[in-house]
Amino acid sequence: MAVTIDDLKAVLYLDGDDEDALLQSYIDAADQFIIGAVGDEVPAFWDDSTVIMLHDLAVKSLAAxxxxxxxxxxxxxxxxxxxxxxxxxxxxxxxxxxAKEAQDEASD
Known part of the structure; x- marks a missing residue:
């Protein structure tokens, strides 16, 4: 699941769509910040359901x-x-x- 504008509006208790473009830019920036702060060399890592849940929560929190x-x-x-x-x-x-360690061991 990816964080949507409606998800962020729920966190912020916002109504209306006047700031949707701004909210989307915050979601995008937060998403890239989280991935950059953790790492992107193990693509499958971001597909794990428990990682998705944590990633989405972090994106909502940071975007808010x-x-x-x-x-x-x-x-x-x-x-x-x-x-x-x-x-x-x-x-x-x-x-x-x-996950990176496991990937590195598998490639050796």
């Missing part, structure tokens, strides 16, 4: 964060920490490392 903090401005430097995305990235990285 992009939406909610799109205009944040401050005189002081702050560091956003998205605990949901960070914890899911940790899980995905561990699973990815195992």
């Amino acid at each position: 964060t992009y939406y909610q903090y799109r205009l944040s401005m401050s005189d002081t430097q702050t560091y956003q920490i998205d605990m949901t995305v960070n914890s899911i990235l940790g899980q995905l990285r561990g699973r990815y490392a195992s």
Whole structure:
């Protein structure tokens, strides 16, 4: 399952379609961020049902964060920490490392 605009609207409690293009861009950016942060050298990894579930949740969380903090401005430097995305990235990285190792062993 891929994250849809309606999925993200449900997370954000949004109605209407005025911001659909913006929401789609956040979904796309979040999707690419998650894949880039974990790895893309094991294509089958992203097809595993448990990985899909975690990936989709991370995309929803990160895309919602992009939406909610799109205009944040401050005189002081702050560091956003998205605990949901960070914890899911940790899980995905561990699973990815195992999948990569198995792929490498199979190719030897």
